[in-house]
Amino acid sequence: MFVDNYAGVLSVIKFRHEVKCIQLWHAAGAIKKFGWSDPETSARSERAKLRFQQVYDRFQYIPVGSQQMAEIFSESFHVDQSHFIHTGVPQTDFYFDPIAKEQAHARLQSLYPAITGKKVVLYAPTFRKNSLNSMELQLNVEELLERLDEHYVILIRLHPSVHEVTNFTEHPRVLLVNDYPHLSELLIVSDILITDYSSIPVEFSLLEKKMIFFTYDLEEYGKTQGIWAENSLYFPGPIVKTTGEVIDHILNPSIDYEKIDQFCKHWNTYSIGKSTSQLISVIYDPNDL
DSSP states (O other): OEEOSOOGGGGGOOOOTTOOOEEOOSOSSOSBOOGGGSTTGGGSOHHHHHHHHHHHTTOOBEEOSSHHHHHHHHHHHTOOGGGEEOSOOGGGGGGGOHHHHHHHHHHHHHHOGGGTTSEEEEEOOOOOTTOSSEEOOOSOHHHHHHHSOTTEEEEEOOOTTOOEETTOOOBTTEEEOTTOSOHHHHHHHOSEEEESSOSHHHHHGGGTOEEEEEOTTHHHHHHHTOBSOOSTTTOOSOEESSHHHHHHHHHOOOOOHHHHHHHHHHHOSSOSSOHHHHHHHHHTOGGGO
16 A cells, blocks of 8 residues: 555554555655654644554555655654665656656647746745645745846746645746646756755756755744754755845856755665666565565
């Protein structure tokens, strides 16, 4: 049985002896805290806490792309190292497939012709606990359009939990791409990623492109959600707090490839393009567990 997130129903499920529950987590890395590491978990009811751990205890095996992620899962789920399979993360295999990437690029250019021949900037903020249904963009799109010429196109991709943006700016060079189902393909066509506390940079680092971290609410977010650390192994690019600073870094051609490479190796240690086949081999060959 494969699951890809927290599923409360697991707390009351009793598996047959031969059933394995594999947690295919939806992210290849983690910047923000979750599970028992979330600052607000301690305030939950004892009943909720019991349910959480009952769910986590059902995760027999968890594929990871790095030892760092194994340690984070161990702390967040209260499970020991025996639960981790060092196969890499299957969703990263896409980035090692040149044909799949070329097809994705062509597909997106056909769907969004405005990006053809342009410098594509993807803004992909993560959710805030007080903005799970709708979100007001703090990045000033009007200022972006004013300072970035017609060679730039801006894609906006909200977290899947956020259903709408309340202040979206209609413009030919600003595309809301929430409905496009494959984030990995959006990353392929993007030249620059603007994000905050999302795990998206772990995958984007495999493409060796510029990242800018727009953390306008860093102190507040650290208190309500929590982040693991504030260093280059979590933020492999400039950390900024204003739209003006974001634009300055977009226009600055320099990229710290060494920092991105260190970040990539740190989080994608085992994700080298063979994660799916390695996982299948391990799961269906008991001798490999």
